[in-house]
Amino acid sequence: MSDHDILLSVQNLSTHFFTQQGVAKAVQDVSFDIPAGHMMALVGESGCGKSVTSLSILRLIPNPPGEIVGGKIIFKGQNLLELSEHRMRAIRGNDIAMIFQEPMTSLNPVFTIGNQIVEVIKLHQGIKGQAAWDLAIEMLKKVGIADPVRRVEEYPHQLSGGMRQRAMIAMALSCSPSLLIADEPTTALDVTIQAQILELLKKLQSENRMSILLITHDLGVVAETAQTVVVMYASKVVEKADVQSLFGSPRHPYTQGLLRSLPRLGQRRKRLDVIGGSVPNPVAFPSGCKFHPRCPIGAKDPHCQACEPPLQEVQTGHAVACWYAEGYRR
């Protein structure tokens, strides 16, 4: 399968929230492609629009106040934004599945794990009765839950956090979707479980030839698992590259700042680097480049403060939205 076999193509997606304080432009002009069988990471700090992007793909933005105001989401050749709600429901959970950050709360507390998996199977596959239960048990076994025959009968509160996330993954994968959106799947878990879950996702991805859109703020997770990375800042894509070039030669000052603020093995420092300031309010973004108030160059350059840089390719497959992308050296 070639790299040009694009499964999902998000083109100029814009999602706005019409609030009492004003229009919050949560996602602006975001574009990226996910090839089939690929794992792509969407990175950024809290509130930069990464979750809204993922919810927009599934058209799960609460409306009102949210609305997808522009762009296209091409999945397997059809624009998801033009589908009827009925057709969209057939895609959700079946072709595109999603797992969430909080395994504690994203399972329904009054139903057993088995019931919840079987419901998805019944809904999309039309498999009923014992066959559906067998499939549910098989899925639980696949995601590495010990004693699945007993676990299907259990309620979410009887499982640990890691097991619940595994159960969520089992549920999401029960209809073998071609795209899995994982919205911070490891954030609520402790570090050893995080590693196991990521391992599991990678294993299942290669087994099922599935694409994964991994949403995270953890660059460690990205380096370990993803093939390409999209960095978002203040509702826009600021850098897009494959993992090697992003970690090897980050071009955007924001990405550089993020990487500098990571602790490194063998490095003895009293304090980690930080990016000064905080994420701008989406109702009132700064003029020009949105990162300029926090940027070491942009804070001094009037050009950065006045004009917003476009996302430009600096190398094949490496695009950056910064006026200094070409000439800037670390």
Next chain:
Amino acid sequence: MTEITTQNELMQPRGYWSDAIRRLRKRKMAMLCFWIVAAYAVLAGFIWVGDILVIHFKWEIPIVQWNEHVGPNYQKPLAHYEFIPEMKTESQKGWSLLGTDFMGQSTLRKALYGAKTAMMVAFCASIISILIGVPLGALAGYYRGWVDDAIVWFYTTLGTIPYILLLMAFAVVLRGAHIGPWELRGSVAVYLAIGLTSWVGLCRLIRGEIIKRKESEYVLAARAMGCSDFRILFFHLLPNVFHIILINFSLRFVSFIHAEVILSFLGLGETDKPSWGAMIDAARTELARDVWWEMAAATVAIFIISLALNIFSDALRDCLDPKLRMD
């Protein structure tokens, strides 16, 4: 191997309901009250069936035949008496546990029959009230917007009318009303009146719970799995508030029994069958003649079921509400 099996048995999953029942069982008072309520329910069921057998199949079940003249009028409780039954000439000896009323009918039988009337009315009214209140509350809470506005407006309007007046108005209008070929007779009008007027509180409660829960992650997750609104609302959200409906049902039951008593007392309830309210109403004139037992029988019957239901509902809420769970 044996150790592993024992451990597995110990770790047998305990469902929400079996867990709640186990905790309820530990409370002796609650269990006592449960059995009292169950006894009333069984009695009501027995009298309901017995009544049909007596009326349609001419069976002889003395305890159900409340309109039989068992003795002279106004006999004291625990009194032996001699009387001449209707259509007969020779006298007959009798004994009455709870005395007789002005017609010579047994107070005990009337009080027992009253239990059937009250339980039937409370049960049917609860069902009607749940069938109206729960779906309306769920729709209002889930869809918000104009659906919510309309439903809230409707129940607020209904709620501004004083309850007893509204109940009386419904009872008066419904009694003898014709719906298609059927004429609303006896207790049907009573439980329709109570059911149609009492769903507001439940509706408001369910609406609030749905508003609270529809933002939860499992609802988003369900939507991401491709569930429709209808499915999310009725198969994901409502099961989560089921315990609230159940608790509300048991709390309402008492107030519905009271509502039935009030309506009968005012002469708007069932008139051709005994009911506790009618007995208390009759006792108004009797008390002047020192006939206290009819009043006492009805009052004690109401008192016991009310107390038992209240204690039981309280315990039920403690056991079913996960937030109040104490082990």
